[in-house]
Amino acid sequence: MRLDKYLKVSRLIKRRSVAKEVCDGGKVSVNGKTAKAGTEVKVGDVLEIGFGPRMLKVEVLAVADSVRADQAKDLYKVLQDVRVPQDWS
Numbered sequence: 001m002r003l004d005k006y007l008k009v010s011r012l013i014k015r016r017s018v019a020k021e022v023c024d025g026g027k028v029s030v031n032g033k034t035a036k037a038g039t040e041v042k043v044g045d046v047l048e049i050g051f052g053p054r055m056l057k058v059e060v061l062a063v064a065d066s067v068r069a070d071q072a073k074d075l076y077k078v079l080q081d082v083r084v085p086q087d088w089s
Contacts, residue, residue, distance in 0.1 A: 001040065001041050001063045001065070002037060002038055002039070002040065002041070003019075003023055003028065003030065003035055003036070003037055003038070003039040003040075003041050003047075004016055004019040004020040004023055004037035004038075005019075006041040006060070006063065006075075007019035007022075007023075007028075007049075009064060009065070009066060009067060009072070009075070010067075010072050010075040010076055011069065011072040011073075012047075012049065012056070012058070012076070013049075019037070020037040022049070022050075023035060023036055023037040023039070024036055024037055027049065027050040027051075028047065028048065028049050028050070029047070029048045030045050030046070030047055031045055031046055032046075032048075041060055041063060042060065042063065043060055043061065043062060043063060044059070044060060045059070045060045046058070046059050046060075046079065047059075047060065047076075053083055053084045053085075054081070054082070054083050054084070055080070055081075055082045055084060056078070056080070056081050057078070057079040057080035057081075058076040058077060058078050058079060059076060059077045059079055060075070060076055061074065061075060061076055061077055062074065062075045063075070
């Protein structure tokens with residue numbers, strides 16, 4: 001499955017167009033390598049997603065074309081969720 005579609009289906013990012021922008025902007029890596037929107041995602045991959053001051057690291061547990069909202073969290077396991085402190089000086 002394409003990375004941008006996985007981010008949308010898993011509800012890590014709400015819209016596929018936004019997921020594509022984030023991927024193509026270099027803010028997502030798969031297994032430690034910067035990934036584009038078309039990168040294939042498979043079970044066992046580790047995704048790192050940068051959301052401004054937040055870095056989210058998840059492991060892919062399942063890949064599905066569509067799931068209900070309450071089942072979306074079953075597609076991944078959060079490994080790390082870090083807020084990077086802002087330097088206001």
